Amino acid sequence: MSALFNFHSFLTVVLFVICTCTYIKMQFPTILEQRTGFRGFFWKAARIGERLSPWVALGCFAMGISIIIF
Secondary structure (H helix, E strand, O other): OOOOOOHHHHHHHHHHHHHHHHHHHHHOOOOOOOOOOHHHHHHHHHHHHHHOHHHHHHHHHHHHHHHHHO
């Protein structure tokens, strides 16, 4: 089933995008400098990961547990 039709899969993909963009911005900051256009979406995801990192980490942990259990 596609991630667009399954809410659990959609949340997992969103959390992975946020975590990946934050990691890339920390390791290679010049890649995500552009705030507009297509790369602007990834810059915004990285910004969410930076500002809400405890909550994003908790969400990733909860998603990992739910994937293992369910």
